[in-house]
Amino acid sequence: MQEFERIDPSPDRGSFRVVALWALASAAGGIGFAVAFVLEADVAVLGILLAIALAGMAAAIRRYVLATYPQVTGVEERPALPTEAGSAGQVEGVVTAGEQQPAGQRMGRRTILVAGCGIAVGLVAPATAMGPTRPDIGLRTRWSDGVRLLDDEGELLSPAALPDGGLDTIWPEGPDGQPVREELSSVVLVRAPVDRLRPPTHLDGVVDGNLVAYSKVCTHMGCPVGLFRAGTGALFCPCHQASFDATAGAMPTFGPAERPLPQLPLRLEDGVLVAAGEFIGHVGPTTGLRPREGRPTPAEIEGSE
Numbered sequence: 001m002q003e004f005e006r007i008d009p010s011p012d013r014g015s016f017r018v019v020a021l022w023a024l025a026s027a028a029g030g031i032g033f034a035v036a037f038v039l040e041a042d043v044a045v046l047g048i049l050l051a052i053a054l055a056g057m058a059a060a061i062r063r064y065v066l067a068t069y070p071q072v073t074g075v076e077e078r079p080a081l082p083t084e085a086g087s088a089g090q091v092e093g094v095v096t097a098g099e100q101q102p103a104g105q106r107m108g109r110r111t112i113l114v115a116g117c118g119i120a121v122g123l124v125a126p127a128t129a130m131g132p133t134r135p136d137i138g139l140r141t142r143w144s145d146g147v148r149l150l151d152d153e154g155e156l157l158s159p160a161a162l163p164d165g166g167l168d169t170i171w172p173e174g175p176d177g178q179p180v181r182e183e184l185s186s187v188v189l190v191r192a193p194v195d196r197l198r199p200p201t202h203l204d205g206v207v208d209g210n211l212v213a214y215s216k217v218c219t220h221m222g223c224p225v226g227l228f229r230a231g232t233g234a235l236f237c238p239c240h241q242a243s244f245d246a247t248a249g250a251m252p253t254f255g256p257a258e259r260p261l262p263q264l265p266l267r268l269e270d271g272v273l274v275a276a277g278e279f280i281g282h283v284g285p286t287t288g289l290r291p292r293e294g295r296p297t298p299a300e301i302e303g304s305e
């Protein structure tokens with residue numbers, strides 16, 4: 001009979017406690033990822049939690065396998081099976097004894113299953129962001145009536161600041177007097193060709209006769225709209241060449257965009273430009289639109305032409 005030694009780690013309860021710890025860390029990471037995703041946590045936080053979930057699961061499985069199936073090469077001594085008639089009960093007893101799992105092993109396997117459930121919860125969470133279930137995303141911006149317009153240098157704007165044919169990128173003023181550089185709140189302020197503005201532009205939200213503001217976020221896939229052809233009043237998105245008519249409510253005139261850039265109504269207060277309300281319409285490439293109460297839908301805007 002060949003002698004052999006069991007190689008570490010041995011299948012003792014300590015090994016399976018380590019399995020359980022890794023598995024619980026994995027479950028915590030998976031559930032934490034789901035919670036952080038729903039709370040719209042920073043992407044770095046999401047990455048760390050997902051890494052904990054996956055690494056914990058990998059470590060738990062590895063430890064479980066090593067503890068359950070030790071790295072052993074050898075011949076194990078076994079008791080002779082009863083061979084005489086009538087000894088079936090004894091054979092069954094020997095086999096059943098061999099199938100029984102130590103309590104630690106069962107604990108390890110169960111905690112791995114718990115960790116799997118935690119990861120499953122984490123992987124299902126992103127599904128909540130799919131499809132038309134979050135149509136309010138494009139409605140959360142910093143603009144409201146009375147919020148002052150700031151340029152990229154953080155300066156207040158008077159109508160004279162923008163010459164004929166000019167375009168400027170605008171941000172809302174924050175509580176500290178600095179521009180709030182949130183993508184969904186970015187605006188292009190353009191000086192449209194004189195006497196060319198017409199519906200569906202909301203003319204009561206225009207200052208100086210031809211100073212009009214639209215969301216800078218393209219309604220196709222969200223790139224910044226940053227090019228303006230003064231002669232025709234066309235705004236362009238460089239990503240996929242969508243074109244919008246700034247003289248007519250920024251309706252799309254060419255390319256893949258299907259919705260107009262929402263207009264930000266303006267007014268003057270103490271000689272500087274301020275918002276006269278929120279965006280009229282949804283910002284960005286939101287699908288499954290559910291208009292905020294009191295706001296016109298794109299179809300209504302088109303119908304008012």
Ligand code: FES
Nearest residue numbers: 218220221237240
């Ligand atoms: Fe603007 Fe595609 S993102 S055209």
